[in-house]
Amino acid sequence: VSVHRTPLSFAARRHEVVSGAGVLQRLGHLLREVHEPCRVALITDDGVAAAGHVDTARDALREQGFGVHTIVLPAGEEAKTLDQAERIWSWLVQTGFERRDVVVALGGGTVGDVAGFCAATFQRGIDLVQVPTTLLAMADSAVGGKTGINLAAGKNLVGAFKLPILIAVDVETLATLPERDIRSGMAEVLKCAVLADRDALERFSEQVSVLLALDADALNDAVVFAVETKAGLVAEDLHDVAGRRALLNLGHTTAHALEAEVGYGRLRHGEAVSVGLMIAARLAVQRGVGHEDLQETLRAALNSFGLPTGLPLGVDADGIVERTRFDKKRDRGRRRMVLPVGSGGADLFDVSDEELRAAL
């Protein structure tokens, strides 16, 4: 079993990402490295349970003497509601969880966000372990400590920063994930390539078939690459105030607008990000801050994973322009966007309605 350890240190809080094949079977051992025996609140969702990963995690934890109690949430954004958070808090109380116990979030980004939020708030905070089971969660959401739930008024409006004591990534859990989600998760990995290492765009393109065949080493390399890129920016700006962490929003301003415009659930998040990355690359060229080469390399890389690089038919460019205005009254047709610059990295720019319309 080949397992990789990536040390992370944010705000003097050290923890590790342990990733590779067979990590889930070793979850008990890994938790014992960072925590004394205790009770574990295993929080997951329907989809992950149906895929069989909950049994594997539970057995691995019990074998090392952890007392495991499991709660299963509805799959998808339905898990990230105040109702589900309250259900978790009440269950933690009724099951007798105490401050020295641990929450284990087993699932995609939705489970990680709501379980992390509950761990941050239950009795003012109990220890959290993230066990991401989607490529998006492995490469992105499990790292960096952001947790939260949605309100009717919008996504992620309530939340907390909560760093886990351990992030355990078993790339073998991806075997049960639809291929469309693997392709979609690769959009975030390619985003990291634009931010940190443009040569990696071609490297990943050459690996499409091994990655889609779920080769454990190839997947693990992609995850570790994304984790290290994200960690580099998060470490400089954990609370997302200095502008460094914001660079991870590359491609996301228009991606969020596009997701809303076509209706949530129609496009995978990564598919929208793919289109958003192309728009950002084109805006950068229009402005004279970006290289045309990147547009072409990026398009080729995204296409090699079957990811879309243009607006879907029937999507109204004006809708995207409207939805991306930061504040309709105050900012008079301006928006802050991350654009890829020069031969590496990215920066924040004010983009006008006219500029964005031209790029769309």
Ligand SMILES: NC(=O)c1ccc[n+]([C@@H]2O[C@H](COP(=O)([O-])OP(=O)(O)OC[C@H]3O[C@@H](n4cnc5c(N)ncnc54)[C@H](O)[C@@H]3O)[C@@H](O)[C@H]2O)c1
């Ligand atoms: N906290 C952060 O920093 C951060 C960053 C990016 C995204 N997010 C959040 O992440 C969420 C999206 O996460 P996601 O894309 O992982 O979606 P998800 O958590 O909804 O998972 C997608 C679907 O896959 C199923 N699933 C998960 N793992 C599986 C597996 N191994 N096999 C089979 N099925 C499996 C789930 O049951 C679900 O139905 C959004 O709510 C977003 O806001 C958070």
Ligand SMILES: [Zn+2]
């Ligand atoms: Zn994203």
